[in-house]
Amino acid sequence: METTFIEIMRQALDEEMTRDASVYLIGEDVAAGGAFGVSRGLVDKHGPLRVRNTPISEAAITGLATGAALCGLRPVLEIMFIDFATLAMDCLVNQSAKYRYMSGGQLSVPMVVRTQAGAAGGAAAQHSQSLESWFIHVPGLVVVAPSSPVEAYGLFKSSLRLDDPVLFIEHKRLYAMKEHLPADAAAIPLGRARVAREGSDVTVIAYSAMVRTALEAAQQLAQEGVSVEVIDLRTLAPLDIETLVRSVTKTRRVVIAHEAVECGGVGAEVAARLGAAAFDELDAPIMRVGCPFAPIPFAPELEQALLPGREQIVRAVRELTS
Amino acid sequence: MTDLALDKLYGFYEQLWRIRLFEGHVQRLAAKGEVPGFPHLSTGQEAVAVGVCAHLAANDYVFSSHRAHGHVLAKGSDPYATFAEIIGRQDGLCRGRGGSMHLVDAANGVMGATGVVAGNLSLAAGAAWAAQALGDGRIAVVFFGDGATGAGVFHETLNLASLWQLPLLFVCENNGYAEFTSREEHSKVAKVSAFAAPYHLPAETIDGNDVLVVNAAAAAAVRSIRSGAGPRLLECMTYRMAGHYVGDAQRYRSKEELAAMKEKDPIDRLRAHLTQRGEPAAELEAIEKRVASEVQAAVERARQAARPDPATVLDYVYSQPLSTTAEA
Ligand SMILES: Cc1ncc(C[n+]2csc(CCOP(=O)(O)OP(=O)(O)O)c2C)c(N)n1
Ligand SMILES: [Mg+2]
Numbered sequence: 001m002e003t004t005f006i007e008i009m010r011q012a013l014d015e016e017m018t019r020d021a022s023v024y025l026i027g028e029d030v031a032a033g034g035a036f037g038v039s040r041g042l043v044d045k046h047g048p049l050r051v052r053n054t055p056i057s058e059a060a061i062t063g064l065a066t067g068a069a070l071c072g073l074r075p076v077l078e079i080m081f082i083d084f085a086t087l088a089m090d091c092l093v094n095q096s097a098k099y100r101y102m103s104g105g106q107l108s109v110p111m112v113v114r115t116q117a118g119a120a121g122g123a124a125a126q127h128s129q130s131l132e133s134w135f136i137h138v139p140g141l142v143v144v145a146p147s148s149p150v151e152a153y154g155l156f157k158s159s160l161r162l163d164d165p166v167l168f169i170e171h172k173r174l175y176a177m178k179e180h181l182p183a184d185a186a187a188i189p190l191g192r193a194r195v196a197r198e199g200s201d202v203t204v205i206a207y208s209a210m211v212r213t214a215l216e217a218a219q220q221l222a223q224e225g226v227s228v229e230v231i232d233l234r235t236l237a238p239l240d241i242e243t244l245v246r247s248v249t250k251t252r253r254v255v256i257a258h259e260a261v262e263c264g265g266v267g268a269e270v271a272a273r274l275g276a277a278a279f280d281e282l283d284a285p286i287m288r289v290g291c292p293f294a295p296i297p298f299a300p301e302l303e304q305a306l307l308p309g310r311e312q313i314v315r316a317v318r319e320l321t322s
Numbered sequence: 323m324t325d326l327a328l329d330k331l332y333g334f335y336e337q338l339w340r341i342r343l344f345e346g347h348v349q350r351l352a353a354k355g356e357v358p359g360f361p362h363l364s365t366g367q368e369a370v371a372v373g374v375c376a377h378l379a380a381n382d383y384v385f386s387s388h389r390a391h392g393h394v395l396a397k398g399s400d401p402y403a404t405f406a407e408i409i410g411r412q413d414g415l416c417r418g419r420g421g422s423m424h425l426v427d428a429a430n431g432v433m434g435a436t437g438v439v440a441g442n443l444s445l446a447a448g449a450a451w452a453a454q455a456l457g458d459g460r461i462a463v464v465f466f467g468d469g470a471t472g473a474g475v476f477h478e479t480l481n482l483a484s485l486w487q488l489p490l491l492f493v494c495e496n497n498g499y500a501e502f503t504s505r506e507e508h509s510k511v512a513k514v515s516a517f518a519a520p521y522h523l524p525a526e527t528i529d530g531n532d533v534l535v536v537n538a539a540a541a542a543a544v545r546s547i548r549s550g551a552g553p554r555l556l557e558c559m560t561y562r563m564a565g566h567y568v569g570d571a572q573r574y575r576s577k578e579e580l581a582a583m584k585e586k587d588p589i590d591r592l593r594a595h596l597t598q599r600g601e602p603a604a605e606l607e608a609i610e611k612r613v614a615s616e617v618q619a620a621v622e623r624a625r626q627a628a629r630p631d632p633a634t635v636l637d638y639v640y641s642q643p644l645s646t647t648a649e650a
Contacts, residue, residue, distance in 0.1 A: 024455065049455065055485065060444040060478035067448020070433055071383065072456055075448075090475075094438050095445060103426035103434065104417035105638040139639050163641035191644030238644050 002178040008149040009038050009170070011181070012156045013076065017046050020074060023160065025051045026061060027078030027114075035080050036116060036175055058087035062113070066096045066165070069111040074160065082117040082169060083126050096165040097140030108163040112156070118171040118209055118259055119296045119307055128296035128303075130208075130260035135167050136237040136269065142166040142190060143236040147211035149179040154188030155234060162190065171209040171259075193240040195247065199229035202253040202317045205244060205270060207233040210257050210308075217313035226321050236266050244270065245278045252283040253320040257313050262290025287316040326534065331596060334372050334533045335606065338589050339613045341368040341392040344401055345564075347621045348391065348408060348422075352568040356625070358410050361422040364392035366531070366563030369588035370495050371396035373536025374463060374556070377544040383433050383453070383462040385446040388423045389495070389562075390435030393465050399427040401620040411627040418630040419638060433462075439500075440473035442466065443492075447479050450490035450553070461489040461547050469500025471514050477521075480555075484521040487552035491543055492518075494555065495530060497562040502574040515557040523553055530558025531588045534595065561586050 003011075017023045025039060025046075031053045033040030043051040054061045058079060065077040079085050085092065092113070100108045119128035135143045142164050146152035152170065159166040196211055197218050206214040211232045218228035229247050233239065248254055254274060256267035271286040289312045297303055345363045352361055364371065371392035378384065378397065386393040394404055399415065407414030408422045415427045423437035433449060436442040446464035453460040470476055471494070483490050494514045498505050511517060518525035524546075529535045536558060543554040561583045565572050572580070584590075593606055 055478070055481055057475075057478035057482060059475040060447065060482050063441075063444020063475065063479070064448040064451055064482065067385075067433075067445035067450075067462075068452040068455070069448070070445070071449045071452035072458075073452045090438055090441055091444065095436070095441055099434070100641065101638045102416060102420045102424040103428065103638075104415070104419045106416065106426055106428040107433070108641050142640070142644065235644070238640075 002180050005149040005152060005174045005177050006038050008153050008181055012153045016160050022074045024073055025076045026054050028054055028056055028080050030078050034078055058084050062088035062091040065111050066091055066109055069109040070107050074110045076112045076114060079113055079115040081127050082115045082131050083129050093138050097138045101140060109165045110163045112159050112166045112168050114168045116170045116172050118173055120173045122298050124298040125295035132169055132236055133260060133265045145169045145208040145236055147208055147232045149177055150181055153185055157187035158190045173209045190235045191238050191240055193243040194232045194234055196232045197230040199227040201227045201251055202320055203229045203247045203251045204255045204257055205231045206257045210259055213310050214257055214313055217310045220314055221317055241273050241277055244274055248278045249281045252281060255287045255316045257289040260290055262288050263293055265290050284320050289313050289316050335592055336609050336613055337372045337396055338368045339610050341395050343614050343617045345391055349568050356409060359421050360567040362389040362567050363564040364389050367495055367560045368392050369533035369536050370530045370558040370560055373533045374493055374540040376537055377540050380431055382431050382460050383449040384431055385433050385442040385464040386435040387466050388437055390425050394425045394432050397430055397432050399430050399432055401617055402623050405621050405624040406627045412630045413627040440470035440475050443479040444475055447483050447488055447490055450488035453489055463491045463493060465493045468496040468505055468514055472508055480521045480523055483553040484523045489547050490553040491547055492555040494557045495560055496557050497560050501566050518555045523555055525555035527557040530560035531586045533588055533592055
């Protein structure tokens with residue numbers, strides 16, 4: 001049976017809360033299921049103390065989760081939209097990320113901040129952003145961006161079991177995606193990228209919803225006789241450069257694709273790291289596909305005009321192979 | 323209040339001196355360039371730390387501000403390891419990674435000072451939430467300055483703590499200034515305790531320079547919190563006798579004001595109280611001398627302590643290696 005991203009995330013949360021009594025879920029409306037229904041029903045099973053609504057106080061609830069993580073809980077905090085993580089920035093950047101380091105290893109922050117990102121359906125400029133690159137810039141944070149329901153299940157389990165703070169970014173366009181969760185689905189190690197499709201001519205590096213788009217582009221390009229390897233980064237911080245280098249050594253050409261604004265994005269970091277680690281393996285400049293330098297617009301025509309998609313990836317690959 | 327057992331009073335007297343003398347060394351060595359960064363002294367405010375921490379068990383949680391030395395020592399941390407941290411040594415509480423503004427002594431319940439004004443409030447609420455959830459009987463205390471009340475997260479945390487009835491004591495050290503700017507220029511709300519009422523959080527404003535007053539108020543507050551009656555706020559009116567940081571020229575305070583504050587010195591006031599009760603001056607001097615040599619020894623030992631090995635600079639970023647390549 002196939003289930004949606006939302007249902008599979010709910011299952012992962014439920015299983016982890018059942019397995020570990022120190023896991024607590026807090027956030028705005030989480031007891032009511034959350035804005036997207038991920039935690040629907042969990043309060044009935046795990047009780048109102050372990051699935052708890054909070055006031056709309058992103059700064060305080062992020063500190064609340066961080067402080068609790070220092071003192072024996074393993075909180076899962078839901079920040080409803082990544083756009084609102086801006087209000088939690090002090091805590092995430094100055095406290096959560098640095099506690100282990102600043103304390104000389106005395107304390108750690110085993111916490112997952114689940115949040116939801118990306119553009120879809122006219123959510124417009126303040127509910128559509130992809131802000132992940134801000135966070136990969138902060139030592140101490142782990143940033144995970146799953147590309148499918150089954151991926152989310154395994155990556156969430158590892159995130160929750162890790163003793164460091166994890167920003168777990170779910171793309172709203174993936175929420176309705178359905179997959180069959182294998183009975184033996186297990187935790188997926190963090191810090192390891194995944195080869196989502198093997199190919200030999202060009203490597204397309206993507207993450208989150210853009211992996212699906214890259215796979216569609218690869219499908220289309222295959223019909224033109226171009227063999228595309230698609231890599232799903234899975235973890236944005238730390239980056240798995242080794243897997244990328246291995247692929248580049250084979251294909252010698254790279255496109256990095258993400259929905260986030262191209263300028264200063266994850267792609268810039270990947271490109272720089274690959275340039276340093278695999279310069280001799282590259283036959284062409286590294287190409288980037290990302291959002292143009294503008295906020296996400298509201299009108300469907302404009303939203304679609306701005307967002308990078310399959311066409312942009314196909315064009316970049318063609319440019320590298322022509 | 324006056325019937326407090328003598329040994330308690332002597333204990334306070336000793337602790338007040340320990341903090342005063344310890345920070346005297348911080349100031350002296352900072353002037354000599356031996357203290358990296360910009361340490362903030364609590365000189366003049368020691369009674370708040372001592373009076374509050376008297377009611378905490380070793381496993382109760384304390385979160386402190388940028389002006390942390392007093393809280394850490396009053397909570398019972400080792401002066402040697404504390405000083406070693408303040409001068410950035412390997413034997414320091416945080417192995418030289420934190421310094422004066424980030425002192426942590428987790429085994430002793432010191433969960434962290436913070437360099438971000440108001441950044442500690444919600445963390446303390448989290449610790450209190452953990453204690454409540456685990457039912458381990460601990461409480462959390464957060465020390466913060468009057469300046470922190472301008473931050474939104476202060477209000478968010480008051481609301482949350484009250485809403486969830488967290489075992490949390492807010493201790494505001496109202497010294498009338500935030501850096502170089504007086505309270506009057508920061509807020510129309512003169513009393514910090516007034517902020518608590520709208521959130522239904524019991525609060526009172528007390529004389530923070532009288533350790534006996536702080537002791538009594540903290541005793542009542544802690545008893546109430548431990549009984550499960552929810553959070554409380556204590557606004558302790560105090561005065562920072564030193565500059566905002568070591569080296570502050572203090573142009574924003576008049577000579578008259580600085581002279582008047584000498585009258586408020588919490589150590590003088592406790593000494594006067596003890597003398598009035600007939601305690602011999604020689605005894606009090608002997609305590610001061612003993613603490614002085616004890617602190618001196620800790621400081622000298624810390625100055626001899628090894629510096630951290632630069633090769634270990636990347637330790638403690640993560641709990642385990644996740645990356646396939648060394649991080650840049
Ligand atoms: C968020 C933030 N803003 C500004 C500063 C710079 N700063 C350090 S201490 C301080 C004043 C704090 O005043 P108060 O809270 O009253 O504490 P006090 O220094 O009086 O003990 C300021 C503005 C800071 N550390 N953090
Ligand atoms: Mg102040």
